[in-house]
Amino acid sequence: MKNLILKITYSFVLRWFLKLIVGVKFTNAEFLKDIKQFIIVANHNSHLDTITLMASLPSYILPNVKPVAAVDHFGKSRFSTWLSNTFINTLLINRKRDKENLENDPIHKMISAIDQGFSLILFPEGTRGEPEKEQKLKGGIGLILEQRPDILIVPAYMKGMGKAMPKGDSLIIPFNSKLVYGKPKRIKFDTVQDVLNQIENDFKELKTIANK
């Protein structure tokens, strides 16, 4: 049932809404169906980011992909938790680490989702920033890779989303925007900062492609 809801919501309703009304130009994400497991890392300016990424995916891998979201925002009440889990398929995590209580630890939660076979969508910028401005990346993605170094990273960049629906405004104003994917890859690294630098570079490269 949940799978059906996800497929209808994203592959039909939201994909067409984003394409026709908001004006999002998708790049083909069919290549993701050949990869068993991946983490999409993307820049974050808008609530539209998550649904845009989900709407771009091939429909039958949808149930297997979990966008990572902050529990203080998307899990405020039981109702919002249910909404997030049913319609966005979220993996709700705390923003702060909690090494004593592993059940609450964000890194532990993400790694166990990976071990269960889920793919993740992660916004290393953490919270939504100003439109078209990059923020410093947070270390979580590096910490995951330290423990599961073989997982494939797929960088993604979205342009214009923060103009269509910026932080602090719930009105969507259509805006010609774009989603571009980079090539899936295994990141080679020594430190967490290495990972972040490489992802930052990917974002920069994809940004120039998106602005073309």
Add this chain to the structure above:
Amino acid sequence: MKELLNLKAIFSNDLMIVVGLIFGLLIFASTSFFVVGKIKPNTNLTELKSRTKSWWVMATVFIAATLLNTKISYLALAFLSFMAFRELYSLLDLRTSDRRAIFWALLAIPAQYYLAYIGWYGAFIILIPVAMFLIIPMRLVLKGDTNGIIKSMATLQWSLMLTVFSISHLAYLISLPQIKGFAVGGRGLLLFIVFLTEMNDILQFTWGKLFGKHKVIPKVSPNKTWEGLIGGIICTTIAGYFLAFITPLTNIEAAVVSFIVAISGFIGDVVMSAVKRDIGVKDTGSAIPGHGGILDRIDSLAYTAPVFFHLVYFLEY
């Protein structure tokens, strides 16, 4: 089903001649590029080919939308306006504080096309030039961000005029009352002006490519030449003379109107070129392969539609 597919209009002979002509031209273009590609494999035809491919799609969609059912025509044209308006304000670097005013401007699109649909001329002709002209600055002022407000007021109003007010004249053509002895009706006028405008673009482009030497306005658009402009205008005028049978105009009137349309089309084209140059982009988007954005294709139409509408309105209604 009978109501949905207005078969009488499809099989109206006069319109069928023009539809046949359009597809004939497309077949001619596609075959000649295919033949040239076979004879001289080194010629670079990729852009021309993708342009022609897009023409096939655009012509088919346009003809289907205009001839099958008039209700669909209003919706399709409204959506065209919406896409063009969105493309334009997305490029024009508006402020975050302009979002509410943009929302009001977007609401003007269904309103404007509804007025065209019910044929309320008085309201249709003042909604954007008067009502929106007053409403948009009001909404911006209510938001209270005065830094750069003049630019936002002007940008939004101009964008609405160009992409919504101008283009909506195409929709009003179908709402014009019946004239005795002119059976084809508004669809004929719509087909006439769109076909003529696009032919004018293509003809000016082709004449320019073949014989172009003396630049008209090199600072704005280095590809526009006097040879292309004059050759295009002459051909368009002649084409208009022979296409008069889908309008209520006499052949001579149609030729004069086409002459003015050809010049307006050129002006619309260079006005958009100047805007693109100011922003620093080559195309307004990438919606239509080989052509660029929606606006790159309808820039001349935004000028020819109101000019043609008011000329015909003056002469016949």
